[in-house]
Amino acid sequence: MTTSVEAxxxxxxxxxxxxxxxxxxxxxxxxxxxxxxxxxxxxxxxLGHWLGNFxxxxxxxxxxxxxxxxxxxxALLFMVVGWLxxxxxxxxxxxxxxxxxxxxxxxxxxxxxxxxxxLDHKVVGIQxxxxxxxxxxxxxxxxxxxxxxxxxxxxxxxxxxxxxxIVSEHGTIMMMMASSVVVGPLGNYFVPLMIGSRRMAxxxxxxFSLWTFIAGYxxxxxxxxxGGFPTGWTGYAPLQTQAGPGMVSYLFGFAVISVGMMxxxxxxxxxxxxxxxxxxxxxxxxxxxWSIIATAALLTLASPVLTAAGLFxxxxxxxxxxxxxxxxxxxxxxxxxxxxxxxxxxxxxMALPGxxxxxxxxxxxxxxxLFAYRIAAAGMIGVxxxxxxxxxxxxxxxxxxxxxxxxxMLTTELISIPTGFIxxxxxxxxxRAKIRYEVPMLFCMAVYFNFLIGGISGVFLSDVPVNVTVHxxxxxxxxxxxxxxxxxxxxxxxxxxxxxPKMTGRTMNKKLGLWHFWxxxxxxxxxxxxxxxxxxxxxPRRVFSxxxxxxxxxxxxxxxxxxxxxxxxxxxxxxxxxQFIAPExxxxxxxxxxxxxxxxxxxxxxxxxxxxPVIMTDPYHYSEVGAPALADFGNGPPVHASSAVAAAIEPEx
Amino acid sequence: MSDAFKAADKIRISDTPEEREFELRAHIGAxxxxxxxxxxxxxxxxxxxxxxxxxxxxSNNGILWRPNHVTAPTAYGWTIYTLTLLAAxxxxxxxxxxxxxxxxxxxAAIWVGVVAALFALFMQIWEFTAVPFYPGxxxxxxxxxxxxxxxxxxxxxVAYWLETTVARSHxxxxxxxxxxxxxxxxxxxxxxxxxxxSMTYFMGFVALSSTLLFAMFYLL
Ligand code: HEM
Ligand SMILES: [Cu+2]
Numbered sequence: 001m002t003t004s005v006e007a008x009x010x011x012x013x014x015x016x017x018x019x020x021x022x023x024x025x026x027x028x029x030x031x032x033x034x035x036x037x038x039x040x041x042x043x044x045x046x047l048g049h050w051l052g053n054f055x056x057x058x059x060x061x062x063x064x065x066x067x068x069x070x071x072x073x074x075a076l077l078f079m080v081v082g083w084l085x086x087x088x089x090x091x092x093x094x095x096x097x098x099x100x101x102x103x104x105x106x107x108x109x110x111x112x113x114x115x116x117x118x119l120d121h122k123v124v125g126i127q128x129x130x131x132x133x134x135x136x137x138x139x140x141x142x143x144x145x146x147x148x149x150x151x152x153x154x155x156x157x158x159x160x161x162x163x164x165x166i167v168s169e170h171g172t173i174m175m176m177m178a179s180s181v182v183v184g185p186l187g188n189y190f191v192p193l194m195i196g197s198r199r200m201a202x203x204x205x206x207x208f209s210l211w212t213f214i215a216g217y218x219x220x221x222x223x224x225x226x227g228g229f230p231t232g233w234t235g236y237a238p239l240q241t242q243a244g245p246g247m248v249s250y251l252f253g254f255a256v257i258s259v260g261m262m263x264x265x266x267x268x269x270x271x272x273x274x275x276x277x278x279x280x281x282x283x284x285x286x287x288x289x290w291s292i293i294a295t296a297a298l299l300t301l302a303s304p305v306l307t308a309a310g311l312f313x314x315x316x317x318x319x320x321x322x323x324x325x326x327x328x329x330x331x332x333x334x335x336x337x338x339x340x341x342x343x344x345x346x347x348x349x350m351a352l353p354g355x356x357x358x359x360x361x362x363x364x365x366x367x368x369x370l371f372a373y374r375i376a377a378a379g380m381i382g383v384x385x386x387x388x389x390x391x392x393x394x395x396x397x398x399x400x401x402x403x404x405x406x407x408x409m410l411t412t413e414l415i416s417i418p419t420g421f422i423x424x425x426x427x428x429x430x431x432r433a434k435i436r437y438e439v440p441m442l443f444c445m446a447v448y449f450n451f452l453i454g455g456i457s458g459v460f461l462s463d464v465p466v467n468v469t470v471h472x473x474x475x476x477x478x479x480x481x482x483x484x485x486x487x488x489x490x491x492x493x494x495x496x497x498x499x500x501p502k503m504t505g506r507t508m509n510k511k512l513g514l515w516h517f518w519x520x521x522x523x524x525x526x527x528x529x530x531x532x533x534x535x536x537x538x539x540p541r542r543v544f545s546x547x548x549x550x551x552x553x554x555x556x557x558x559x560x561x562x563x564x565x566x567x568x569x570x571x572x573x574x575x576x577x578x579q580f581i582a583p584e585x586x587x588x589x590x591x592x593x594x595x596x597x598x599x600x601x602x603x604x605x606x607x608x609x610x611x612x613p614v615i616m617t618d619p620y621h622y623s624e625v626g627a628p629a630l631a632d633f634g635n636g637p638p639v640h641a642s643s644a645v646a647a648a649i650e651p652e653x
Numbered sequence: 654m655s656d657a658f659k660a661a662d663k664i665r666i667s668d669t670p671e672e673r674e675f676e677l678r679a680h681i682g683a684x685x686x687x688x689x690x691x692x693x694x695x696x697x698x699x700x701x702x703x704x705x706x707x708x709x710x711x712s713n714n715g716i717l718w719r720p721n722h723v724t725a726p727t728a729y730g731w732t733i734y735t736l737t738l739l740a741a742x743x744x745x746x747x748x749x750x751x752x753x754x755x756x757x758x759x760x761a762a763i764w765v766g767v768v769a770a771l772f773a774l775f776m777q778i779w780e781f782t783a784v785p786f787y788p789g790x791x792x793x794x795x796x797x798x799x800x801x802x803x804x805x806x807x808x809x810x811v812a813y814w815l816e817t818t819v820a821r822s823h824x825x826x827x828x829x830x831x832x833x834x835x836x837x838x839x840x841x842x843x844x845x846x847x848x849x850x851s852m853t854y855f856m857g858f859v860a861l862s863s864t865l866l867f868a869m870f871y872l873l
Contacts, residue, residue, distance in 0.1 A: 020672075307698060
């Protein structure tokens with residue numbers, strides 16, 4: 001670079017942000033990788049703990065209480081910083097102080113690249129898959145513990161105290177997982193491919209989001225070591241204020257996760273706005289990308305509220321402020337409001353990406369264009385906007401001003417209109433379609449089935465008189481498991497079955513996939529549908545005991561839950577079998593999709609496209625005779641994927 | 654991992670001048686929209702604090718919003734606020750100089766801003782030793798501590814953004830001798846100017862938001 005005196009675009013060695021020649025990485029053990037990150041985290045933890053105890057010893061109220069929340073907080077904080085330093089996330093931010101421009105992306109090779117601070121969005125996507133599965137299976141094991149306890153109303157496996165801590169840990173881990181489960185893995189992997197981009201806008205921020213997300217796992221997991229926290233995933237004060245140091249893990253954990261969410265959303269939003277290939281107009285952007293940008297808006301704007309809420313809680317815990325302490329001039333409602341102001345947008349962070357996946361997959365298997373594409377896109381933006389105005393429906397029974405209730409009842413019912421549109425777009429696509437029942441398609445249809453139940457139960461919940469009777473009980477529990485697990489998680493698995501052939505070059509085994517689907521679908525409904533009834537019969541959430549007459553239903557639900565848990569073993573077996581043990585090379589475009597992501601070479605080269613494609617139409621012209629060419633890839637005539645594919649599959653009509 | 658992955662090394666991508674031009678425009682756009690989005694995010698962060706302030710103020714639980722109208726040390730407040738404003742305005746006035754082609758004046762202005770911000774940062778932390786009330790003694794006291802912590806973050810971002818930008822300008826001038834970073838079409842120079850523009854815009858936001866918060870916590 002030093003030789004370039006000429007000022008021009010043709011500089012001999014272009015700066016990293018436009019360069020397409022990745023550097024060779026050092027692969028040695030002495031470079032930075034997950035091992036050095038773990039070391040950094042460990043040392044940071046020790047240092048922080050020591051520092052906290054050192055400071056705490058000079059404050060009598062800490063020294064005498066036997067609980068030093070400050071030491072816990074500093075230990076976790078330094079752990080996260082040490083982890084980020086160790087992995088190399090802070091190398092560039094530090095080099096910037098000396099004025100250095102970013103160096104080009106390093107192209108690591110071999111399997112060890114998955115254990116590094118890798119800037120390639122495709123590697124980050126796969127790292128995220130592993131990350132969210134770790135979250136998911138940890139939370140799942142805790143769920144099994146919950147259902148074991150609920151087998152019997154009087155014979156207990158855990159104490160009441162341990163039980164609520166298990167429930168809390170389960171809920172928090174799952175919510176953290178769910179806020180990244182699609183955006184992280186599939187969003188990072190496929191958004192650039194779908195918009196025809198060679199790169200992300202901010203590859204360092206993208207990798208940063210991943211490694212903070214993983215750090216968040218350690219933080220929230222540490223709660224168990226600190227004796228857990230008793231508040232459930234919602235962390236309500238005043239219980240929050242009274243709880244032990246495990247609460248610090250909860251508050252700080254959510255703060256860390258919120259940073260991961262913000263950074264992930266930031267990078268994706270900016271990428272979608274600026275890196276769309278020529279011709280990729282807003283009316284041609286795939287519906288999955290629409291869902292991701294709507295989600296990114298929520299991630300970037302709602303998560304800071306969670307960060308602030310967490311910060312205030314941590315100050316209450318460590319600096320003895322009284323934000324949430326009503327007796328000292330604070331208010332426990334303050335937490336409730338801040339939490340749900342974040343929390344309801346969060347709910348749609350957990351819904352929209354699922355709709356995006358479904359909208360992307362069903363046209364492929366029905367060979368029909370996505371019905372009312374524009375309405376789907378508008379619905380997603382509408383939902384994203386409205387979701388900031390409904391949060392108080394979580395507080396109907398909390399003692400808020402009753403006059404506020406009709407307002408929030410109205411806004412909540414309003415938001416079900418765009419949600420309903422998104423649903424109907426799917427129905428319109430399925431209408432009179434010849435469906436190919438492949439595994440990803442089955443998952444998508446299950447999303448519609450489950451979300452119908454989940455969404456409609458939501459409309460009931462938003463109705464204040466109904467809410468009075470079912471709030472705080474199993475009905476609500478069932479509602480959000482139907483929407484989150486039945487919607488988002490089913491969509492995520494559908495997306496994995498659909499896109500793994502592109503991501504790894506190997507198809508998932510269909511037989512095992514079908515087993516996984518039918519067991520997961522069946523036992524999911526058998527587990528959670530009874531909970532609606534249990535809820536209507538009055539069983540409250542988060543309590544380890546219940547009325548005797550509910551035992552049969554609870555037993556039923558528990559046993560179904562164990563089978564539901566087992567269905568994921570089939571998934572793991574399938575993953576191991578078809579990706580590692582007996583891999584089968586996937587065809588280039590196994591489902592005959594028109595999506596841009598399938599038109600690149602497999603395996604995908606480092607900068608995705610040999611030429612930046614020129615997009616000529618939207619990717620949904622299925623079964624259309626004389627459909628326009630999809631895109632010009634610059635290496636031959638414009639690709640007419642549709643006609644070739646349509647001719648091959650389209651049955652005579 | 655797999656043979657499929659090893660094959661990934663074989664396809665080498667080349668690029669054309671048009672593609673570089675495209676990437677450059679996307680990059681500049683990303684800095685522009687990233688800067689705006691960051692302001693949006695930061696607004697929501699600060700808004701949480703503002704909401705808390707007015708929420709606790711109007712609840713006035715236990716008549717403990719602000720007994721005896723306790724006030725944080727105003728001398729510190731004025732100093733921190735003035736220094737923050739100075740740092741922000743250095744960026745804003747500096748940019749006008751840069752646009753007229755005067756790099757060294759811009760650099761001088763930004764360095765003044767960096768020093769002001771670092772000093773403000775120091776004062777904001779040091780102020781904790783002079784706070785005349787217990788953090789949990791009232792709603793106001795609590796929100797004030799929250800405000801102080803957030804302001805540490807804000808000023809840190811101000812200092813960091815100013816410093817890294819001006820350091821980059823020195824580096825660029827040294828690295829590309831003969832390139833006028835204020836006019837050149839060189840990609841790095843364009844990227845640099847886009848960054849300056851986004852930074853300046855953010856500094857305007859900081860000037861406004863710190864005025865609001867300063868008034869809330871020290872004057873009201
Ligand atoms: C048709 C749209 C929906 C409506 C009208 C709706 C309405 C509601 C209402 C009124 C509540 C409060 C119940 C209570 O606690 O008394 C609630 C709770 C909840 N909803 Fe929904 N909802 C909808 C969709 C969704 C979606 C899509 C998700 C997630 C993907 C979701 C997740 C949740 C969660 C997590 C809770 C409970 C949180 C808790 O108390 O722990 N909802 N919903
Ligand atoms: Cu809600």
